[in-house]
Amino acid sequence: MAEDRPRTRIQEKNRAAILEAALDVFSQSGFRGSTLDQIAKAAGLSKPNVLYYFPSKEAIHQALLAELMDVWLEPLRAFTDEGDPIGAILDYVCRKLHMSRKMPRESRLFANEVLQGAPRYGPQITGMLKDLVDEKAAIIRRWSDAGKIAPLDPYHLIFSIWATTQHYADFDVQVRGILHPKDDAHYDDAETFLTAFYRRALNPANTEG
Amino acid sequence: MAEDRPRTRIQEKNRAAILEAALDVFSQSGFRGSTLDQIAKAAGLSKPNVLYYFPSKEAIHQALLAELMDVWLEPLRAFTDEGDPIGAILDYVCRKLHMSRKMPRESRLFANEVLQGAPRYGPQITGMLKDLVDEKAAIIRRWSDAGKIAPLDPYHLIFSIWATTQHYADFDVQVRGILHPKDDAHYDDAETFLTAFYRRALNPANTEG
DNA sequence: ATTATGTTGGACCAAATGGTTGAATCCCGG
């Protein structure tokens, strides 16, 4: 059940190298589209050596997902009802966008997994994620009930934040194909857009026209 | 180069059955995760028979993508500068959402393709898609320049529409895991949310607070 | 009926792939 932590320096280094390589490969080709040879090569190890550190391809994927789950959900966990409601939501938007910018592979890893029906981590994701989302949605609902933000469905608001921010990582080639940005420049524009966009939509003084 | 249209009734029927089956399989498992056996079985044919109608797995995928491209881009093509600007944008949002609802497999097919770097259709998508988006973005820019809608980057606005609407198809399991909707019920809520959301964000009389 | 053409799938093949074996090599504590 519980993962034994690596003992030696070598184990630590190689486990890390394998997970790093696997993140590259899995995020680019999905689980079934990735091969142990690709991962081994990317990690600079032989295939049997990779399987010396992990019992199977499946296990590598599992370990990756488990290891990244916490960091992936951190922005949502950090979302609290302290301070300015709109500021808190904008902050969450910016954090999520920042994660897409700095961790696009992780975004695509999860996107691949969910796209294909979350066959490997579905229950866990759905279970703990649902609880977390329920909790944060309740906060948002209180804000809109109190008139501090516009009256919008909190669940769909959260979905919209996930969608708009992760889009820049998951559909990277499409975004780049259309904008032809220099490196990451378009992320700054995205932040400007999303900030203005959510500010307008959430401002309780605004109307639907 | 040009695809010969099927000649006989049998060809038409079997080609259609294969493409339908392939849509099921590819959209669920991605290109590399799908096998000819799965497609053949889903189509009710033998594997050699499938390859009698299409020269390769690659060709099936190609044909699917090509066949669906038009219908997939139809809502964006239908987006014109006639009538009420905000109405036109909301209309586009609703059409896209409707497509996610009624054609989730198609959405996931394209999502899979783009997620993995659009290795098979990248150039075409990017080329014609970019032109189309440039054209529609220009329309939106004119509107915001004229003060008819809020001043927001038109490209990122379009991305946000793609992201928020396709999210319901592409991340279906996650959405369902969190909302536990009866069938498609949550799509109605999504439409309510997105309509109000975009109305508020686009209303030029509104401020960012 | 006969012939030519279109359709079908069982058997097969070569390559790719997840995983195993075992012997060689490295590394560290004593």
Place this chain on the structure above:
DNA sequence: CCGGGATTCAACCATTTGGTCCAACATAAT
């Protein structure tokens, strides 16, 4: 420097998979 555990990988294995062959079968025109 020695011994035993940790590490490494060439060779190998079984299965899967994209694709081919070919003989049988259906169909339609003459």
